[in-house]
Amino acid sequence: MNNWYKSLMDTLTNSNTWEDLGITAIRIVLIVVISKLIMWVLHKSLDRIVLERASKHPPSQARRMTTVGKLVKNVVTYIMYFILFMLLLSEVGINLGPLLAGAGVVGIAIGFGAQSLVKDILTGFFIILEDQFAVGDVIQTGTFKGTVEVIGLRTTKILSWTGEVHMIPNGMINEVTNFSVNNTLAVVDVLVAYEAHVDRALSIISETMNQLKHENLVKRPEVLGVQLMSATSVTIRVTGECKPNTHHMVARVMNKEIKDALDRNGIEVPYPRMVTYQRTYEEG
Amino acid sequence: MNNWYKSLMDTLTNSNTWEDLGITAIRIVLIVVISKLIMWVLHKSLDRIVLERASKHPPSQARRMTTVGKLVKNVVTYIMYFILFMLLLSEVGINLGPLLAGAGVVGIAIGFGAQSLVKDILTGFFIILEDQFAVGDVIQTGTFKGTVEVIGLRTTKILSWTGEVHMIPNGMINEVTNFSVNNTLAVVDVLVAYEAHVDRALSIISETMNQLKHENLVKRPEVLGVQLMSATSVTIRVTGECKPNTHHMVARVMNKEIKDALDRNGIEVPYPRMVTYQRTYEEG
Amino acid sequence: MNNWYKSLMDTLTNSNTWEDLGITAIRIVLIVVISKLIMWVLHKSLDRIVLERASKHPPSQARRMTTVGKLVKNVVTYIMYFILFMLLLSEVGINLGPLLAGAGVVGIAIGFGAQSLVKDILTGFFIILEDQFAVGDVIQTGTFKGTVEVIGLRTTKILSWTGEVHMIPNGMINEVTNFSVNNTLAVVDVLVAYEAHVDRALSIISETMNQLKHENLVKRPEVLGVQLMSATSVTIRVTGECKPNTHHMVARVMNKEIKDALDRNGIEVPYPRMVTYQRTYEEG
Amino acid sequence: MNNWYKSLMDTLTNSNTWEDLGITAIRIVLIVVISKLIMWVLHKSLDRIVLERASKHPPSQARRMTTVGKLVKNVVTYIMYFILFMLLLSEVGINLGPLLAGAGVVGIAIGFGAQSLVKDILTGFFIILEDQFAVGDVIQTGTFKGTVEVIGLRTTKILSWTGEVHMIPNGMINEVTNFSVNNTLAVVDVLVAYEAHVDRALSIISETMNQLKHENLVKRPEVLGVQLMSATSVTIRVTGECKPNTHHMVARVMNKEIKDALDRNGIEVPYPRMVTYQRTYEEG
Amino acid sequence: MNNWYKSLMDTLTNSNTWEDLGITAIRIVLIVVISKLIMWVLHKSLDRIVLERASKHPPSQARRMTTVGKLVKNVVTYIMYFILFMLLLSEVGINLGPLLAGAGVVGIAIGFGAQSLVKDILTGFFIILEDQFAVGDVIQTGTFKGTVEVIGLRTTKILSWTGEVHMIPNGMINEVTNFSVNNTLAVVDVLVAYEAHVDRALSIISETMNQLKHENLVKRPEVLGVQLMSATSVTIRVTGECKPNTHHMVARVMNKEIKDALDRNGIEVPYPRMVTYQRTYEEG
């Protein structure tokens, strides 16, 4: 015990021990100071970049830029603190190798299991950054269609027109169709019987469409012509450009008007047809 | 043997041995103390964060926050004990490298096999944290629809309306549709024959809907108009906003009322129609 | 050769050699003793946890808990022996690094190939632990439905009602539907012709259902109303709550009774209908 | 050149060189001896385990156990020789690190490419061990159904009833349905017209089934009742328990007998029905 | 404390310390200088390659080449700065090993989660480099068809003809069909009744097509012949080569012209046909 006490004292009074500690102390101070410096520089640069970019864009864009800027700043700060923490531990002389190797086995399982979480967040980040859609837009992704309610980092909430809320992880949002950006096209396919004169049907529909007025219609509907000749009817296609995402409403109005016009003009309805050959049956 | 005994004694009485032990002892004490300190700080911070957040939210949210807080505290504690254990082993001088490398081969298999387990738990955590759905909500995920019975960390139990219990691993719950958040829309498509006057059918349905009363109806049903003109009938769409997840019940009532009204007013039922051309058959 | 012999002797008589051996011996003894201690503590804790939990639950649950406890104890023991073995090899001075690195190449192939095996066992463990289904339950997973015969760690055997045995790896059992937990609902959809008075049909079915008695029926069947108005018929839905997994049997009885009642009351059968327009054919 | 020769001689006559060699030699001998010992112990234990287990099971099971035992013994031997070889190379002083790292790049490609091979063999091993099916059984896996001809470690051969040979890698055999374990159920669905009295049809079928005799029938066929009421017919379900995998044959006999009985008793055949409404066509 | 101060002073006045610093300083300067040199050489080479290639191609190609060149230069610069930064840290004596190992666990999750992001950017790079499609082209990828609006590094925006905007991650763009490169073929299938003389129908269609004139038609439409003999009609196929992506418009014109010609010449319309055998029904 004397020995133990003595050797400890020796160590503490040994100049080499203190020399080592001195160098370590200097290193630690240097690391902290330099880290803080780098973080300060990074924050300033990010602020400047965001400011510069925001000043060049309309206010709505600028707001999104600020959001993204804040997010990037947070992420950078967390990473810098993580690096700083690891460097300090390493300086203090705690060997992190085995610890981390041990975490590696668990890490594979977590890494694989968490990959969809990471993908969700990364995709969420790009949805906001690239402004793919905004709250209030009508979008479709996969089989889910509705009005965007919330765009989160991990999930996006879409409100279906029948009232259900679809919650979709961002990583599942691969291909998005946005109905709220451009004018949409109301497409109406009118079936006309073979017996009817196609020219007359075309001119009646054309005339009706020219007189059609609707607040959501941007241009006069256009009669494209004979789209298809099926076994029992001729299909005439009519399209009408209307305000974003109002095509269902406009198509309903067009449907009604065309039906009325064809009725008034006696254009035949193309019920399914069949030619029957009657035969007397020879008993088996 | 003398030699062995003597060398052991030499080692034990050698001051360097004790000096090493002394340093190790100090390091171990330091590690334990610092670990405890870090854990105490982490726990306090977590408590404060949860408290702060909970005070800003309604009680129902606060309860969830406490649950998540407890979970995070447990996980943090386990991780800290794991790190502490590894550091102590490493200080004692047991080389964990080969052990962990050996575990690595097995670890790949386990890591890959366990990834869906990890994904289940991570997704379960986010379902609770993000409040995607609560017990008692009617949700649909994939082909499974029903009332949520239990939300576990690994599996969620859903009770189908016909009585079966669906047990779904949380990792399989990608896209969720929640029927219990908003009012839902009862959609009824009424088929009317081409011969009938569409205007009259529209006004009859409209009138009937205006007089419809039902405890679950939030607003008067709306007649949208001519949704589709198919080969043999005209489809008129009627929608009625009703309380969450009562649209099946309301639609049944609307079906009944519309049928009665159309019957009373003699609006023709759109049976399938066909035009037949009779021909005498020239024998082959 | 003399040199060789002499140097070997030198080594053996050198005190440093023995000193090293002495330290190694002490370390080995320490490792074994501590390992045994840790294992003893772990086993005792596990036993206590299982006992505590089992005393709080009904006997059927307790039995499952014991099974899981035994399994966990086995796994813990194997892991401890593996760690002990690796540590001893490492102490003896056999460098396992290259060996394990060599195994790594093979390990990737095995790890990837074995991942579904690991997933099978992990899922099997959770099926038992979470009591998702028991032997004798009627379950469906994917396209396979039947009575559970055996729940193994790797595979589950399900007996189809037509006699085939389905053997399913547990890792393939993602979403399970259990028919044996709650009462199930027999759903009967009755088609009634448009010409029939729906009100009368509803009252006849309602009356019949009120008089229906069956040992498996838990409550009186309920007539929900007009579920659907298709082109040629009106669908009336009737549901009857019955004991778990007896809905097929009850539905057959309900089918028979409703058919008889409708027959007796002359409610028209909704054969497919068609309106035909005869036309003379102008020869082409 | 003199220098070179001299230094080589110095090395060879230096006692340290020989001392090192001596220690290495002892280590090598020890490694070989211990390896052989471990292998001997492992083989003996495996033999004893197999013998013990085999004595508790019927002979057919015992034979499979011996097969599996031999396989395990081979695998263990190969692994032990691989470990021994690596340890010896390492003792001789050949640094395997770079070699193995070099192999790592290639190893990833091979590991990933070979994973399905490993999965095939692992699954094959479990098919034999768990006795999922035996040669001669009729099984179905995925879309392939037939009699098992050969169960190999990598592939299983199934003979279709029309004569084709299906070769399926074991890793593709996930869910297996075995038709040769239990009695199977012949299911016959008889369509009866709505006009027929269901009660009479039920009693005629019931009577016919009671008189049916067939060598493969285990029990009298059972008439379950009205399975379905479709638009044009009533479906009556009859089931007959028969010897494993003879349900196709038995169902054919039941089909024939029921048809004859219904013919004799004049129960109407449910041809598709349709109600036609004739209308004069107003020219368009 | 005296000791500590003294040992620090000793270190600072020790010539070896400064010697080490000197070597490190020289190495750092060398590394920076050489890095700058390599980057300068790389930039010059890239500029020269782009210039050389651009001079050999038409201006439109040259512009794309410049874009790609700039991108490559940026990427190279970032990589060089990253390498430089790591080398300097390593020279200063900061051990990055544990830091990076720690990042490894997180890295797996991020690496897996980010793989689709990397794939998006790589594919985007190749879409631009290989000029698969340009802004304004009409393309189809998967189920999305429309006019290309924007080709970004991560996503491509396609404008559907009905007005929706499809946003598709480049990594999802596997197989692309480009409609704007070559002349497209308008394909019209004309159904003719079996009773009609096929030869006459062929000659009438042929004649009509010879007289057809349309600004988008590149060549006279070709009558290929009898494509199919189905149960009730003969299909005659006509094709017309027209300007890129105008086939829908041209097909509509061809449809109209052929219908008019067949009408004028009395070629029979192939309504579905059926031979009916009337039988008196023996009551069941």
Added chain:
Amino acid sequence: MNNWYKSLMDTLTNSNTWEDLGITAIRIVLIVVISKLIMWVLHKSLDRIVLERASKHPPSQARRMTTVGKLVKNVVTYIMYFILFMLLLSEVGINLGPLLAGAGVVGIAIGFGAQSLVKDILTGFFIILEDQFAVGDVIQTGTFKGTVEVIGLRTTKILSWTGEVHMIPNGMINEVTNFSVNNTLAVVDVLVAYEAHVDRALSIISETMNQLKHENLVKRPEVLGVQLMSATSVTIRVTGECKPNTHHMVARVMNKEIKDALDRNGIEVPYPRMVTYQRTYEEG
């Protein structure tokens, strides 16, 4: 410069330098000699194994065995040379670690990208080794069916009966169906009208089949019985065992003979049937 020259000379004349070189030289020679020895032993063993096995099998099998043996010998030789090359580089003192680590980043990409290539070759090896099919066999894998033309290590070429060549990577050949191993079964399903007496039809078909003679028929066709009772017809199944892959041809002959026999005996053709109920239409 003098210094430089002098120190180099010192090094070259220093005995330690030459001593090191001497040991290295001996080691290199030893490595080369032992490698050659191992390769010689491996080649001899492989030859002996192949010879032994080939002598036990028929010549056709023996030829395949030789092919596989040569392949294995080549692979073993390449691996040995690769190991030898790496060991020599390592002996010469070139540190391969960083080189290989650098290759690792690229290696992951290549490894993942090449995995399907490796799988192709491994599967190809097993197709040859296990003799799953031979050139000239008619096989089906996935949706591709035809005669095997070439079995390569990476791809297999199959000649469709209509003349196309299918090239399939071996890794895509999972489940193979071979039509050329056993006799195949021609299956003919004869539809007979409900009005016909099934017994008479059965006896007529049976008689016809007994008189049927065809070079490819191995046994007399068997009449299995009533396979199905559908809504409008009774299905009688007839099967005929014939030589491998001639079932299409034989079925055509059986079709023809049965049709002729039924015609001669006036067994009724089961045209689709329908019961029509005429009703006068009440105008809507």
Added chain:
Amino acid sequence: MNNWYKSLMDTLTNSNTWEDLGITAIRIVLIVVISKLIMWVLHKSLDRIVLERASKHPPSQARRMTTVGKLVKNVVTYIMYFILFMLLLSEVGINLGPLLAGAGVVGIAIGFGAQSLVKDILTGFFIILEDQFAVGDVIQTGTFKGTVEVIGLRTTKILSWTGEVHMIPNGMINEVTNFSVNNTLAVVDVLVAYEAHVDRALSIISETMNQLKHENLVKRPEVLGVQLMSATSVTIRVTGECKPNTHHMVARVMNKEIKDALDRNGIEVPYPRMVTYQRTYEEG
């Protein structure tokens, strides 16, 4: 500062420093010389292999061989320069370990993201090497069919017969069907009514086919016989071997000729048939 200057001078004038530099210099020179040597040997060997192989094959094959040879030479050169560069850096004393470890994290993401790129290039290489198809061939892969326009290392361009260009990454080209290698078979299925005498129809078709002449027909078309007996018609199959990829054209001619012949001989067209049973409807 004096100290610093002095120690630097000491280092520079110290003979050990120069000795080290000398050895390094010699090693660098050796590495460069040996690398160049190996590259020269590799290039020569590759040239010789290509020349040898090319001389044994027809010119068309030889040209492809040269292309592949050049590619392999380029790849080998790049790899050698990469190895050389890494070795030199390592000799100069720059520690690449941390740099490469840092790149590892990024490497995983890139490696996974780039795997489809690597697969594209590898598959492209094998498509060229194995000559699976050539420019101008008509191929089908997946749902894309057309004439091959360009075979690139990453993508293949296929020109559809209607004018669209399909761009397919080579990695997506798994199973290829080549229509341009062998003669193809035009398959025509002729439907004949049950009432017609099959023998007569067979002989008429046979006669017509014997007289058929077409530049693309390689052999006389063959009448296979009765392919199918469906509910309403007998199917007679006729096949005609014709030049590669002309089967559509030839089938059209065969269709026309057979229709004319059957018309001339009054063989009945198999319109769909139905037996109708009229019943008077009992009012419900």
